[in-house]
Amino acid sequence: MPAAVSVLTDLLILFVAAKLVGEVFIRIGQPAVIGELLVGVVLGPYAFGLIGRPGPELLELFHDDPAAAGEALQLALEVFAEVGVVVLLFFVGLETRLDDMLKVGWRAAIVGMLGVLLPFVSGTALMLALGEPAVESLFIGVALVATSVGITARVLRDLGVLDAREARIILGAAVFDDILGLLMLTIVSGIGSTGEVNVGRVAAIAALALGFTAVVALAGTWAVRRWFHLVHHLRIDSAPVVVSLALMLGLAVLAAAIGLAAIVGAFLAGMMLSEVAEEYELERRILPLYEFLVPFFFVITGSMVDPRLFLQRETIGLSLLVTAVAIVTKAVGAGLGGLGLSVRSISIIGVGMVPRGEVGLIVASIGLSLGVVEHRLFSVVVVMAVATTLIVPPVLTWLLRPLVEAPHEAVAEVAGPADS
Amino acid sequence: MPAAVSVLTDLLILFVAAKLVGEVFIRIGQPAVIGELLVGVVLGPYAFGLIGRPGPELLELFHDDPAAAGEALQLALEVFAEVGVVVLLFFVGLETRLDDMLKVGWRAAIVGMLGVLLPFVSGTALMLALGEPAVESLFIGVALVATSVGITARVLRDLGVLDAREARIILGAAVFDDILGLLMLTIVSGIGSTGEVNVGRVAAIAALALGFTAVVALAGTWAVRRWFHLVHHLRIDSAPVVVSLALMLGLAVLAAAIGLAAIVGAFLAGMMLSEVAEEYELERRILPLYEFLVPFFFVITGSMVDPRLFLQRETIGLSLLVTAVAIVTKAVGAGLGGLGLSVRSISIIGVGMVPRGEVGLIVASIGLSLGVVEHRLFSVVVVMAVATTLIVPPVLTWLLRPLVEAPHEAVAEVAGPADS
Numbered sequence A, B: 001m002p003a004a005v006s007v008l009t010d011l012l013i014l015f016v017a018a019k020l021v022g023e024v025f026i027r028i029g030q031p032a033v034i035g036e037l038l039v040g041v042v043l044g045p046y047a048f049g050l051i052g053r054p055g056p057e058l059l060e061l062f063h064d065d066p067a068a069a070g071e072a073l074q075l076a077l078e079v080f081a082e083v084g085v086v087v088l089l090f091f092v093g094l095e096t097r098l099d100d101m102l103k104v105g106w107r108a109a110i111v112g113m114l115g116v117l118l119p120f121v122s123g124t125a126l127m128l129a130l131g132e133p134a135v136e137s138l139f140i141g142v143a144l145v146a147t148s149v150g151i152t153a154r155v156l157r158d159l160g161v162l163d164a165r166e167a168r169i170i171l172g173a174a175v176f177d178d179i180l181g182l183l184m185l186t187i188v189s190g191i192g193s194t195g196e197v198n199v200g201r202v203a204a205i206a207a208l209a210l211g212f213t214a215v216v217a218l219a220g221t222w223a224v225r226r227w228f229h230l231v232h233h234l235r236i237d238s239a240p241v242v243v244s245l246a247l248m249l250g251l252a253v254l255a256a257a258i259g260l261a262a263i264v265g266a267f268l269a270g271m272m273l274s275e276v277a278e279e280y281e282l283e284r285r286i287l288p289l290y291e292f293l294v295p296f297f298f299v300i301t302g303s304m305v306d307p308r309l310f311l312q313r314e315t316i317g318l319s320l321l322v323t324a325v326a327i328v329t330k331a332v333g334a335g336l337g338g339l340g341l342s343v344r345s346i347s348i349i350g351v352g353m354v355p356r357g358e359v360g361l362i363v364a365s366i367g368l369s370l371g372v373v374e375h376r377l378f379s380v381v382v383v384m385a386v387a388t389t390l391i392v393p394p395v396l397t398w399l400l401r402p403l404v405e406a407p408h409e410a411v412a413e414v415a416g417p418a419d420s
Helices: A002-027 A032-043 A056-061 A066-094 A098-103 A105-129 A134-143 A150-158 A165-194 A199-233 A239-258 A262-277 A282-303 A307-311 A313-336 A343-352 A357-370 A375-405 A408-415 B002-027 B032-043 B056-061 B066-094 B098-103 B105-129 B134-143 B150-158 B165-194 B199-233 B239-258 B262-277 B282-303 B307-311 B313-336 B343-352 B359-370 B375-405 B408-415
Strands: none
Touching: A002 A032, A002 A056, A002 A066, A002 A282, A002 B066, A002 B239, A032 A150, A032 A282, A032 A375, A056 A066, A056 B066, A066 A150, A066 A239, A066 A262, A066 A282, A066 B002, A066 B056, A066 B066, A098 A105, A098 A165, A098 A199, A098 A262, A105 A134, A105 A165, A105 A313, A134 A165, A134 A357, A134 A375, A150 A165, A150 A282, A150 A375, A165 A199, A165 A262, A165 A343, A165 A357, A199 A239, A199 A262, A239 A262, A239 A282, A239 B002, A239 B282, A262 A282, A282 B239, A282 B282, A307 A313, A307 A375, A313 A343, A313 A375, A343 A375, A357 A375, B002 B032, B002 B056, B002 B066, B002 B282, B032 B150, B032 B282, B032 B375, B056 B066, B066 B150, B066 B239, B066 B262, B066 B282, B098 B105, B098 B165, B098 B199, B098 B262, B105 B134, B105 B165, B105 B313, B134 B165, B134 B359, B134 B375, B150 B165, B150 B282, B150 B375, B165 B199, B165 B262, B165 B343, B165 B359, B199 B239, B199 B262, B239 B262, B239 B282, B262 B282, B307 B313, B307 B375, B313 B343, B313 B375, B343 B375, B359 B375
8 A cells, every 4th residue: 555655654753743843832821722723734735745745656647647637645644634623522522511501502503503593694795796696696695694613612622611611502503503403504505406495494404403413412412321331242342332333423424424523423423422531431442542543633634725816806805805805704603693692602613603714615615626616715715614614723722721721610600690 | 525425334334344354253262363354356447446446536535536535545555554564563662671682682683684585586586487588577576575474463463362472583583574675675766767776875774774783673672661751851751651641653754764664663662662662551542442443454455456467368377386485485494494483483484484475575665666576576566475474374373273272471482492
């Protein structure tokens, strides 16, 4: 497998660079994740190209087709990134009890819904005002909807504030956000391809997505409490860890099959298992996987950033406008859901929901493949996804400082009076 | 990254199948690795095709070129397999102290050398006797040389006998075997491409390979003893684990860059760190990575087996003949190096060195690309590599039974009088 070995070199560079720069960022008082994203941008194929460029073995495997070899290398790295973010959200889930989530359930639902509604309406209205066709405007509106919670979850964990109420509201809202995003994508895809909304299909997908989430969260938690001890009967080594990882991969794949984000499945798997995490020391035992795999998500995400997109004269104005709308409407929409909490809590929730990551790209690329979104607007969405991802870690870190410095018991005070 | 998510499905199937079948094999008293290999064969693209077949997202990414999409999926899976076997040998290294290796050093060197010489001479002679050209015969001879120690290392660990003297001799011999194999490949590649041997180049590669091994094993061990405690000054989480994993990846990549097997570098990294493994609980902390990643190597190796190769009428006779020569000459050659030990120990060492895995394929494919090895002989080498890999686990398990059942203190007795 000489080609596979050549990919090891990329993984080595990414891992060492992530950890070195992470160390530097921790020393200057910033979360490691910011360093990982930035070093990814620098090392990536669009900048210094230390990674992501296929070597001779790969080129040979793809009959000297550099495009195919590059795509294949990119895919191999993205699989590592995907497993990394699945492990991240699984780990975050392990630190999140269902009971604590249910306490913020309504609040999270409202944050999720308003955080979807405002960007969608504003994005669509902006495009219509700019004279774009209706269907294309709807697609751009939907592309502005879906929060990609990986970045925020990592910042929250880096800073050790996953048990703050704001963190739980964000995580819960991200689940609602993902379900709503899926439904909206189904609706506009229907409009884009057949010109009409198949109400039956939308209802079926809504039932499936809500059913999956409810069944996994409620029945799954119940089943784990009741039956997880059966792992003692297995003879394979580290059976509790193995069964946990199988659930993580299984629910991630199932969520993706339904159309939800794989990380939502992984988060729910972790939340189910949080019931027994202490008894089986799951966090401690899965931590090495976290340390090894999670950084790949962030450096590889960074490496996909093409800085030239920010320099395209034809689109840069529109890109900045759309990015500003994406940031403001999500922060305000999600923040509105936090009304009644302290200003800082509202800000944390609003900013925490801002990153869009790759979900917007998926929406835009479906629009592209249906022929209803132009290439020019696709690259606008790319800039929006990249910018919302890169801007959040430093701002969120700044906002979270008081929670980090105060002991966690004081969080409720910072966050205002309890709500449930 | 919808394409990357689609690869998650393959990883899920591989992981769950590996663990389920591993459980069954443990219950019937066999090492899990046999089950993992077999389930890989069954699930693979050449049999039931549950994995390794690109889905619609991948086909779209590669512009509906199924060959390129298939290669890319294969590459992504092989990277997981490669990281898995690197973690395996790293872990085995962690359980292997340099001092213990030096005690069996001469023995291991002789086992390695005789285990290389006999297959090479016999393979070349067989091909010449069958009327093949001299250069092609040399290539087939070299393709029979290199032991791929992953399978054996896993069986030894599954059975808990890594601390037996036979295990150390096999691991040490595999390092010598890999160095000799590299030199012979350099020599025949020179003959194949320019018709002559570049003595200076061979000497340089010999010096590099031996120097790398000696420096890493001796100076590396010394440096770890002296300086590893500096990890306390790092602020990143789990610094000892992170630094260990960086060394693992770094030496694996460096070994591969020199032309050695990546797993030799990973093994040496583990051996260096075995000095501090207990103090920093490295084994316990890296075990979850082992449980998650190592099975991928074996199921994916199994999935690459194309059973049709064993049914090709034109080549099956020659394939079986070459496989028999490969098994007998390696077992006898390596076993000769064990003279003076008990018959069982000699058998364990001989059989433990038999698997050839992918190293022979690399040699044969270089011959293929130089135009000195025919396609027909290439598939003969594939059959040899597959058969030697699949045959060893059950035989080795049977031979190792007394060591497993006896307490490990009794191993010296089983193995005959001490030699150093």
